[in-house]
Amino acid sequence: MSDTPKKSIKTMEASRRSVLMGGTALAASLFAPKFLKAADYPTAAVNTTGLAVTDEDVTIGILHSITGTMAISETGSVQAEKLAIEQINAQGGILGRKIKYIQEDGASDWPTFAEKAKKLLVNDKVASVMGCWTSASRKAVLPVFEQYNGFLYYPTFYEGLEESPNVIYTGQEATQQIIAGLDWVAETKGAKSFYLLGSDYIWPRTSNKIARKHIEKLGLKVVGEEYYPLGHTQFNSVINKIRLKKPDVIYAIVVGGSNVAFYKQLKAAGIDMTKEKPVLLTISVTEDEIRGIGGENIEGAYACMKYFQSLDNPNNIAFVEEFKKMWGDDMVIGDVTQAAYLGPWLWKAAVEKAGSFDIDKVREASPGIELTTAPEGYVKVHKNHHLWSKTRVGHAKADGQYEVVFETAELVEPDPFPEGYQ
Amino acid sequence: MFAEYSMGELGAIFAMQGFAGLILFSVFVLMALGLAIIFGQMGVINMAHGEFMILGAYVTYLTSNLFATYIPSLFSIYFFLAMILAFFVTAALGMLVEWSMIRHLYKRPLDTLLATWGLSLILQQVYRSVFGAREVGVTIPEWMMGSLPLTDMIEIPINGIFVMVLAVGISTAVYIMMFRSSWGKQVRAVTQNRVMAGAVGINTERTDRLTFGIGCGVAGVAGSAFTMIGSTGPTAGQLYIVDTFLVVVFGGAASLLGTIASAFSISQAQSIMEFFLSGSMAKVLTLLTVVGILMLRPQGLFALKLRK
Numbered sequence: 159m160s161d162t163p164k165k166s167i168k169t170m171e172a173s174r175r176s177v178l179m180g181g182t183a184l185a186a187s188l189f190a191p192k193f194l195k196a197a198d199y200p201t202a203a204v205n206t207t208g209l210a211v212t213d214e215d216v217t218i219g220i221l222h223s224i225t226g227t228m229a230i231s232e233t234g235s236v237q238a239e240k241l242a243i244e245q246i247n248a249q250g251g252i253l254g255r256k257i258k259y260i261q262e263d264g265a266s267d268w269p270t271f272a273e274k275a276k277k278l279l280v281n282d283k284v285a286s287v288m289g290c291w292t293s294a295s296r297k298a299v300l301p302v303f304e305q306y307n308g309f310l311y312y313p314t315f316y317e318g319l320e321e322s323p324n325v326i327y328t329g330q331e332a333t334q335q336i337i338a339g340l341d342w343v344a345e346t347k348g349a350k351s352f353y354l355l356g357s358d359y360i361w362p363r364t365s366n367k368i369a370r371k372h373i374e375k376l377g378l379k380v381v382g383e384e385y386y387p388l389g390h391t392q393f394n395s396v397i398n399k400i401r402l403k404k405p406d407v408i409y410a411i412v413v414g415g416s417n418v419a420f421y422k423q424l425k426a427a428g429i430d431m432t433k434e435k436p437v438l439l440t441i442s443v444t445e446d447e448i449r450g451i452g453g454e455n456i457e458g459a460y461a462c463m464k465y466f467q468s469l470d471n472p473n474n475i476a477f478v479e480e481f482k483k484m485w486g487d488d489m490v491i492g493d494v495t496q497a498a499y500l501g502p503w504l505w506k507a508a509v510e511k512a513g514s515f516d517i518d519k520v521r522e523a524s525p526g527i528e529l530t531t532a533p534e535g536y537v538k539v540h541k542n543h544h545l546w547s548k549t550r551v552g553h554a555k556a557d558g559q560y561e562v563v564f565e566t567a568e569l570v571e572p573d574p575f576p577e578g579y580q
Numbered sequence: 581m582f583a584e585y586s587m588g589e590l591g592a593i594f595a596m597q598g599f600a601g602l603i604l605f606s607v608f609v610l611m612a613l614g615l616a617i618i619f620g621q622m623g624v625i626n627m628a629h630g631e632f633m634i635l636g637a638y639v640t641y642l643t644s645n646l647f648a649t650y651i652p653s654l655f656s657i658y659f660f661l662a663m664i665l666a667f668f669v670t671a672a673l674g675m676l677v678e679w680s681m682i683r684h685l686y687k688r689p690l691d692t693l694l695a696t697w698g699l700s701l702i703l704q705q706v707y708r709s710v711f712g713a714r715e716v717g718v719t720i721p722e723w724m725m726g727s728l729p730l731t732d733m734i735e736i737p738i739n740g741i742f743v744m745v746l747a748v749g750i751s752t753a754v755y756i757m758m759f760r761s762s763w764g765k766q767v768r769a770v771t772q773n774r775v776m777a778g779a780v781g782i783n784t785e786r787t788d789r790l791t792f793g794i795g796c797g798v799a800g801v802a803g804s805a806f807t808m809i810g811s812t813g814p815t816a817g818q819l820y821i822v823d824t825f826l827v828v829v830f831g832g833a834a835s836l837l838g839t840i841a842s843a844f845s846i847s848q849a850q851s852i853m854e855f856f857l858s859g860s861m862a863k864v865l866t867l868l869t870v871v872g873i874l875m876l877r878p879q880g881l882f883a884l885k886l887r888k
Binding site for chain 2: 226384401449453
């Protein structure tokens with residue numbers, strides 16, 4: 159354990175230098191303070207629909223679970239959003255106005271999410287909302303956002319099959335996350351057979367459907383596909399089945415507390431992921447989850463997503479440093495946390511492009527918004543409200559971090575309604 | 581589905597699958613014993629059972645951190661001390677809860693359900709405030725991880741063996757306490773006839789408190805052992821509570837033997853069906869079977885014969 163932090167500090171120093179030299183110029187192009195003055199944007203002109211915008215500030219909502227089962231996952235998103243808001247305020251805010259936020263607790267309960275969303279939109283008149291994590295909570299608030307014309311930034315990678323005019327999806331939809339990873343494992347690991355495994359709800363099922371279609375398109379074989387109830391804690395039977403079928407790749411989309419049980423039992427059953435075979439490829443374990451699983455239990459597995467904390471670029475090094483400064487040195491940052499961090503920045507860029515807080519104008523301005531300062535690198539909003547982003551494969555190390563072993567050359571186009579994959 | 585495999589492979593898989601069933605059985609026994617003592621002997625529906633288990637897990641987490649920081653040389657055996665500590669800490673909390681809350685509700689059994697459910701919410705929030713909302717990773721000593729390769733195909737998980745040994749040990753201890761100690765005699769007397777037991781001089785209040793404490797303590801040990809196979813987070817106890825009640829109710833309240841028989845049948849059914857069907861389907865069928873049997877036999881597998 160003690161070696162790695164030292165090493166990362168070293169790279170951090172080296173890169174901080176490069177930030178000072180080249181990075182600032184890059185950052186200046188978009189985000190560096192433009193020092194827009196509120197006086198240049200009179201409230202009556204930038205807010206024609208009665209949102210919570212005054213001459214000094216603008217109010218937005220943060221809507222995540224900070225109690226209940228999902229608090230484990232959503233805490234990181236809240237922290238990232240608060241960090242982004244603080245940084246934006248330090249740069250002078252949006253159109254000369256500081257961002258204030260009202261935080262509501264969805265309490266891991268979907269009707270509560272809908273209720274709180276309504277409260278934020280109707281009573282508080284917030285100009286936008288950063289929030290939701292599970293697809294179930296997003297589906298619950300969707301009718302509210304569409305009825306009262308709110309604007310939601312949703313951070314989680316998810317199953318796709320949705321494109322709401324009132325939501326910007328800052329995480330990857332399923333095809334972005336899945337296809338590149340399968341191509342990679344087929345090419346570099348020579349994988350021929352796959353065992354698909356998941357928790358039993360919409361995201362793993364939809365994702366595995368896409369994965370199966372793509373595997374079959376590549377001319378390879380799926381030797382098993384299985385789902386376990388959420389919260390399932392005994393995986394010995396399925397591990398035996400995997401042992402019998404001898405797949406080249408175990409494709410695992412297990413979530414929540416089950417995750418911990420699955421990897422601990424896999425290791426205990428003598429399936430050693432540090433060896434050539436079988437390769438374990440997952441799309442559901444970020445650095446956040448590894449904290450609960452324990453790095454030694456998942457060492458050697460591969461994860462496919464768009465962001466890893468270990469990404470070596472000046473934006474990310476600065477982001478990780480700021481995040482730890484604000485929330486503590488023992489924090490880890492997963493894919494969704496980073497995606498949540500993009501929310502406020504994307505909204506800021508859209509508002510400034512529109513020159514208005516009006517939701518219709520922000521929506522119109524959103525497609526084509528670019529972020530060069532994103533920790534994951536360059537991203538762009540597609541006209542279907544998802545982000546163009548690169549997909550990467552990480553190799554889990556015993557210290558709980560991923561080493562990035564592959565990255566798509568180009569940004570992957572979001573395709574929430576993939577033809578031929580449904 | 582087995583046409584393409586050799587006899588050797590099949591034999592190995594069935595051996596390992598049988599072992600998987602036994603591990604599941606041990607897990608169920610550990611989960612359910614504490615609840616069976618409390619629910620079976622006292623008639624208290626303890627909805628906070630899962631949270632007592634997680635308290636045991638957190639005690640293990642703290643002990644592992646203590647050992648790692650102060651006496652790393654003894655880290656490989658910290659787990660035993662952690663389990664003992666887990667027992668006493670959870671038993672102490674259990675007795676406190678009994679004294680402050682449960683004993684006022686003995687005459688209103690349904691209210692204990694609400695009160696202990698409230699307690700479970702309170703405990704969850706306490707864990708969240710103290711340890712954070714995220715799961716904590718409990719480091720297990722090296723020798724307790726991995727597996728013993730018996731042959732090329734058969735590998736036996738070490739933590740599975742550990743859980744099995746523990747389940748046998750704790751069941752034996754509970755059996756001895758229940759049927760061979762004076763405390764056990766008192767508990768059984770109070771269960772059968774509270775008023776009469778009081779009349780012959782048994783301190784029923786003390787017996788209740790001790791019973792509740794021991795039930796919680798056993799839950800704590802179970803929670804401590806489960807850090808090897810599951811997650812430790814504020815709400816992780818909720819993962820176990822349904823299965824636990826299922827085992828106890830199916831076995832017949834008030835019968836420890838019934839609990840064990842029911843744990844065995846449910847675990848074997850589930851593990852065999854998981855192998856041949858998918859996980860969710862296996863769960864559905866297990867639950868359906870249990871519901872069906874309970875409809876025919878509402879008192880569960882084994883019932884204490886009482887004169888009503």
